[in-house]
Amino acid sequence: MSHYIYLAVNFFAVIICFIFSFHPKIKFNRHFKAFLSASIVVAVFFIAWDIWFTAHGVWWFNDRYLIGIRILGLPIEELLFFICIPFSCVFTYYCLDLFFRLDWNKNAEKFLVVFSIITCIILAIIFRDKIYSLVTFITTAATLLTLFFILKVRWIGKASFIYFILMPGFFAVNGILTGTGLDTPIVNYNPKDFMGFRMLTIPVEDAVYGYEMILWNLFFFQKFKRNEQN
Structure with missing residues (x-):
């Protein structure tokens, strides 16, 4: 089992x-097509990232917990991760946005974005010899810069708050994947490639990686949803 x-x-x-x-x-079922379109677009980038990191031993997967089917070097479960986790996050955002007003003051949101970008850049510089840390912090800074200042989205504060609300689920899912409650982790990380700071068993980079992935899923979901309505 x-x-x-x-x-x-x-x-x-x-x-x-x-x-x-x-x-x-x-x-939400009316928007399944928009969600699938968005998740596939985003998954292309993150799966390519995943394939490269796996091939270079930045992380690897424990066959003990896998059914044994691999595509492009990744377990089928890992590919499903890029559909299942974004679905739950986008669905939660959709519901909370539907029933509650969670919009942020524009100045507060700008402060959050600028502070996050600066923090990510500083961490990328400090841990530039750690490939997982470097790539995660640089791409997250670029994501926030692109979404807020170039694409002019105004829901990053709201999305960030909802991502925080989802933290118990994040700890449950990523906790199991990184070894919580198991004899050995499902996903293993090369110690030389990340900062080494963990939340229980979860590398800090995982939370930032997930945040970046969800922001792009939300962006494309809303874009494709608007296209359906036009």
Whole structure:
């Protein structure tokens, strides 16, 4: 049964949100096409990143917890991760945005974005010899710069708050993947390639990586959703 653990993590991360997406007061199912389009666009970049890091030993996967199917060197479970996790996050954002007013004051949002960009750049410089840290912090800084100052999106504050609300789920999913409750981790990291700071068993970089991925999923989801309505 241990071979199904990563698959089970994906399943339980998405199943409740998937069921409630058909709720008559939510009707997120009307936007499945927009979500799938967005997640595929974003996944292309993150899967390429994943393939390169896996091939170069930055991280690797424990076959003990996998069903054994690999595509381009990645377990099928890892590919499903880029659909299941964004689905739950985008669905949560959609619901909270539907029922609550969570918009930020523009100055507060700008402060958050600028502070985050500066912090990411500083960390990238300090840990420039750690490839996971360097790539994660540089691309996240570039993401925030692009979304806020070039593409002029005005929901980063709201998205950041919702990502914070999702932290218990993040700790549950990434905790299991990085070894919480298991004899050995499902995903292993080369110590020379990341800062070494962990939240329980989870590298700090994972939280930043996930944040960046969700921001791009939200951007493309909203873009494709608007196209459906036109």
